[in-house]
Amino acid sequence: MVGVTGASAALPTLLETGELEPMRNDDAPDPYCSAVYDLVGWLTGG
Numbered sequence: 001m002v003g004v005t006g007a008s009a010a011l012p013t014l015l016e017t018g019e020l021e022p023m024r025n026d027d028a029p030d031p032y033c034s035a036v037y038d039l040v041g042w043l044t045g046g
Contacts, residue, residue: 007043 014020020037028036 007039 020039023037023039023042025036025038028038030036
């Protein structure tokens with residue numbers, strides 16, 4: 001299982017390669033973010 005440290009280390013690469021786009025959640029607006037991603041499945045390996 002990838003921990004928070006692994007997520008923060010991998011995040012720049014995932015953003016650059018576009019691998020996060022399928023996890024983008026446009027139904028969860030956040031006034032402090034330009035995009036919201038649901039990483040639960042990625043973090044748990046699901």
